[in-house]
Amino acid sequence: MTSSARGNSNSMANRYPTPPRGLICPIVTPLKTDKSLDLRSLERLLRHVVRATDGILLCDVVWGEGPELPKRMRFDMVSSALEMIMGRVPVFVTVTGHTPRDTQLFMAEVESFADRMEYSGNLYWVDYPLYYHSNRELPQMYRKLMAETEIPWVLGNRPDLIKERKGPGRHHNIRTSVLKKIVQNPGIRGFIFIGNLKRAGNYLKAVRFRDDFTFYDGDEIVFLKNPGLGGLIAGGSNLIPNAWLEITRSSLNRYDSERQFHAHQESIWESGMMVHALYSLYKVAPPFYMKKILKAVGIIEDSQTVSPGREDISGWEEKLKDFLDTYDLGV
Structure with a gap:
């Protein structure tokens, strides 16, 4: 088992470290034109975001194109990123596959790779179980998985993704009753949520007995309107991590003293305008458009995605130019 998950004590807190509150960046997977992994671009991207985030999410189901990456490339993406990050920030690794196996x-x-390199940082598995499993017997599945690892888990709920994958006739959300059973397992330490506020409230009630549990918002715009208390998975932080970090920390009341000052309030307002403008550029197809934006500013060398490309929205290039002319990104 990885040293990052064990700790030096037998306490539950050390065995399963609580995921960090704050801003988590689900980085895109940089690819070359031939669809091979672009390690040089990956290093630049990590250098750009690590300094201004509370954690990095690798191979996300949407932003990182995780389940669609070839198996060897997916492993190379994670192993290369771990070698570059070297424990500087917590790392979340999406392990969701097409089957439980x-x-x-x-x-x-x-985990075997992390053991061999004696990785010193905190690692967390991220899994969207309904991508490959039904609600039925989910608690039993995680009991089996937890017997094979000491790295803690963060589960995810994305009804939009599940509907796209399985069609309209299936359950697209983890049932609240099922979640309540799953989180009896101390190795389940967090949750990434996308969905309506009523369901969010039900999920929060299901985990409220856990004071070692981090609940993340998975929708940037929802977070801006109604920020949660745990943190945010913000794809826009691939480009503007500083703006998102400022917004997230302000929303989580980390800047209580600073919020008294008009200058800070004005800065938050300006950051909010920037992230809204950026969101409008990529919301239709996040990894596709974010890669085009990152290429335009020189952070990655190519905008290649795993899935076939799509036609640009009419006028999109002009809107991108206006955005880049309006905001000083400092990249």
């Missing part, structure tokens, strides 16, 4: 094998491969 795929998920288990990828988890084991990454």
Whole structure:
């Protein structure tokens, strides 16, 4: 088992470290034109975001194109990123596969690599179980998986993704009653939520007995309107991590003293305008458009995605130019 998950004590807190509150950046997976992994761009991207985030999410189901990446490339993405990050920030690794077996094998491969390199930072598995499993027997599945790892888990709920994958006739959300059973397991330490506020409230009630649990918003715009108390998975932080870090920390009341001052309030307002403007550029197809933006500012060298490209929205290039002319990104 990885040293990052064990700690030096037998206490539950050290065995399963609580995921950090704050801003988590789900970085895109940089690819070359031939769809091979672009390590030089990955290093630049990590250098750009690590300094201004509370954690990095690798191979996200949407932003990182995780389940769609070839298996070897997915492993190379994670192993290369771990070698570049070297424990400087917590790292979340999406292990979701097309089947439970795929998920288990990828988890084991990454954990074995982390053991061999004696990775010193905190690691967390991220999994969207309804991508490959039904609600039925989910608690039992996680009991089996937890027997094979000491790295803690953060589960995710994305009804939009599940509907796209499984069609309209299936359950697209983890049932609240199922979640309540799953989180009895101390190794389940966090949750990434996308959905309506009523369901969010039900989920929060299901985990309220856990004071070692971090609940993340998975929708940037929802967070801006109604920020939660745990943190945010913000794809826009691939480009503007400082703006998102300022907004997230302000929303989580980390700047209580600073918020008294008009200058700070004005800065938050300006950052909010920037992230809204950026969101409008990528919301239709996040990894596709974010990669085009990152290429335009020189952070990555190519905008290649795993899935076939799509036609640009009419006038999109002009809107991008206006955005870049309006805001000083400092990149």
